[in-house]
Amino acid sequence: MSDSALSALIIPMNDPHFGEYIQNHFKCIEWLSGFNGSAGTIVVTLEDAALWTDSRYFVQASTQLANSEIKLKRMKMPETESIDRWLKDRLKPGDRVGVNPDIFSLSEYAGLADGLNPLSLVEVDDIFQKVWNNRPVVEQYNISLLDEVYSGEPVISKHERLVNEIGVKEDFLYLISTCDDIAWFFNIRGKDMEYNPVALSYAAVTKDASYLFVGTGTLTDEQKAMLKNEKVTIMDYCDFESFIASYPTNAVRIAPQDKISFRKYKMALSNGAAFLPDNTRGGIIANQKAVKNVKEITGFRKAMILDGVAWVKYLKFVEDRLNDKVNPIDEWEAACRIAQLRSESDLYIGESFAPIVAFGPNAALPHYEPSEISHSIIRGNGFLLTDTGGQYICGTTDTTRTISTGELTEEQKRDYTLVLSGMINLAMARFPKGTRGAQLDILARGPVFSAAKMYMHGTGHGIGHYLCVHEGPQSIRMEENPVQLKPGMVTSDEPAVYEEGRYGIRTENVILCREWCESNYGQFYEFETLTLVPIDTKPIIKELLGKERIAWLNEYHSRVFSELSPYLKKPEREWLSAKTINID
């Protein structure tokens, strides 16, 4: 810091691709502080240091920072000031605050420059290159091409649609830094990130061609030839900056402001080219990617059957072991078991996120994860919550089921029924074209509100097709999001109740927005439930669930049985038959 005459340094948990996960190479916060949560920002001055993180990590950060001098700043708590405020309280106008412009998006950088004024925001190179001995290198693994049987659309067609949607008459260079947008556009999948099957990559698209920047040797000559047939030029990952800096000046540079690093933005404009923001919320590609095509949807349905089969085996296994007094099951064993059961399918690639298997009070922590060394035994009365998902070559799954492990209190039964009511309400919704997720959120949340309870997360997130399990741009949550729901969008439906220190309940299906009918009033949409996993009916209070939702549940269970039973052996088939029996 002294070398660069800096008074402070801001270190976010980011890489230049702005995805959900980062490679170890970019885990500077963990190296610096020991804190290994998934979200946080460290700010360092010459005298002081602090870590800002959200409520998921208050306990963990407090433990992991205990032996350091880094203070914990609990975000959204009344006593916690913003980073801007904290820095302004410590520095003088004009003092230099350094950031690495490659891990701040253009919009974040602009916001920071504004918020920190009258301090000076200055760009510094990645200082950890100098100070971090034995820093892990960036790892780039072999890339696979996704067959059109699964992707449903060749690159050349996606290219044409993108160019049309950009709609710029003049020459342009459209810049893509987000690995899942690139994976979708080029029909490639990678192994460079945990859970998200993407390759570290950049891309640039012109009216006539596309350029894909990947790690040296990650594509075979054969793969390159196939991509070349789709007007794709393969270039080295490291050449992206020089390419965008030296590309003819007359091509206007276009990118979403929150999905390009400030450094890349400046490089792209360094020879005097103009910039045009892609103002589509989330970027044009994310919006195209969110609307799944027929083959992708067919793949999702297939993945849901494969996943449902694994779930049935898992649920029966857990139920059997609940009765085993000698050898009780624990959360970690359960988490491993479902992954192992999924892996019995040839189309299975891996988990789509870290499995949540949480018993009793653990389930009250929405992001609890058991580990080999820290987990609870599943024994006694209560709820067991399992939230896991798989990556299949034909689609991505994400399912939560909460099952009773013994006697429940009336409050637990009521809460279970309310959560299920909300999940079904949203699944049954019908609505006109133009509807936004925030308008529908109350359908899932309302029953929980009626017990004066609430859950502090969204009701639904978009889901990628054999891609990120958390995908934009649509969402179903309380907060306004201007993105409209469109046929082909795949979203989760996951209301919940969390009673701190006592129990947690979440029931999650994945739903597909599809056309319902066209009337004099215009086009209407509805949801198709994709997930095929039985729902525990024991805790249901039937009068509270009500006739209409009971009818939905019975029909759902019939479908689960008829879709899954052909793939089950007799014991599991009989178990599923009993679990999916109609309730009246």
Added chain:
Amino acid sequence: MSDSALSALIIPMNDPHFGEYIQNHFKCIEWLSGFNGSAGTIVVTLEDAALWTDSRYFVQASTQLANSEIKLKRMKMPETESIDRWLKDRLKPGDRVGVNPDIFSLSEYAGLADGLNPLSLVEVDDIFQKVWNNRPVVEQYNISLLDEVYSGEPVISKHERLVNEIGVKEDFLYLISTCDDIAWFFNIRGKDMEYNPVALSYAAVTKDASYLFVGTGTLTDEQKAMLKNEKVTIMDYCDFESFIASYPTNAVRIAPQDKISFRKYKMALSNGAAFLPDNTRGGIIANQKAVKNVKEITGFRKAMILDGVAWVKYLKFVEDRLNDKVNPIDEWEAACRIAQLRSESDLYIGESFAPIVAFGPNAALPHYEPSEISHSIIRGNGFLLTDTGGQYICGTTDTTRTISTGELTEEQKRDYTLVLSGMINLAMARFPKGTRGAQLDILARGPVFSAAKMYMHGTGHGIGHYLCVHEGPQSIRMEENPVQLKPGMVTSDEPAVYEEGRYGIRTENVILCREWCESNYGQFYEFETLTLVPIDTKPIIKELLGKERIAWLNEYHSRVFSELSPYLKKPEREWLSAKTINID
């Protein structure tokens, strides 16, 4: 226009107070074109003229413009260009487009200047003063003071709350141009506008005093003395501009940008004073006014009883006359009757909006109004929709009831039941502090969506306390509105179905947001239904309405009967008893 070297002139249907109604003096569009709808903008160039209006007035405007050279521009239709576009297609860069800055708000003016670029927006005085012979004068009638028994809060207390909320340490001059905000703040009511009991007025508030600008002679000396006791200085309406222009420069001028005319804004800053926008959505006063105090709420409840009594007499009268084959009732007679029945109360002031009494296909027009010369006879099978409201000194009402006048089709019964389901769903909602109207809208709209139908207006608008029946800043509609619902806010709940050329159904109650309970999850709110008017149960399909909503309706009807019956004579009491009998 030639005198001012103008190439075009934009004439909106506005006055400098930005309310829902304008006096005849400001009806320049009607004088110029013959069009007398409540919304529209005329744009005139030297060769051309056009009127932009919305779908409510397409038919009416087309008729009224038939003999003029003014073209009709149907807003929100695909073929209709914006005013900006239309002008740019006809004029050259730099051409002068004139507007009267006193009937454009600061934000409208800024938007226009931006949108019209490269044309030049220029300010011109009200040109109609020169060209309109026998133009009606601005009329200002005697003002009354609203007793604290009804207002519940003296001016001096409102002043203190406003100053606190403004929160500016330095000297300031807060400017108010909206007559209902002024009426609420100063506890005055006027007769200068149709339906809205306000006086044409301006106001300015400083840290220590308030200034009220009203028409000469509209307040008695006694009233002035009473206001003076509350630190109010009375000044003449015409002196507002010179006052704000000459007020000490060191006082920063504050106003909501959409509630001050561009002219007033410029006057206020003409001596070099600074400007601070009031960025509270709708302005600070509108937000304070929207939260009704205990006395206002008590008054609303009283007004609902008075109104309910008139409604019962009206509904019985209509029902009796439906059986009168010789002397059938018509819409106009019905509309006059309910107003006459309301006027039997000593606390009644007048109607709160133009009555809508619409039979059969007429009810499919959401803003249909019968008149003495144009109305239908109410005879035969179908629905009669009545949407009327009253101004009482203790509160404002707004109720819609749709009754069957004979046999109904299955579709009509289903639609009636769905509209009622939506109305009840919203009335039963419980939700946490922080909830916005857009989150709740689907509760009312969802049942209508389930029949692939929709209504193109909001579900709920705020309602003033013996003030404007349409009041901000909260709303319950599909469109995002960041204003949160707060205890004390009074809002309508009015889902509907409109089948063009066939029938219309709307059921509207007024609901009060109130505290429900505080739980571990925070504060929760609910609604209290204020309106006390029986709902026709004949068209209801019980299985579709469902147990929970039937229970709500039965409880509501019990309450209607017990609240209203003490004020009814035997025939009406017996009629109401039969109409409010429980359905099973």
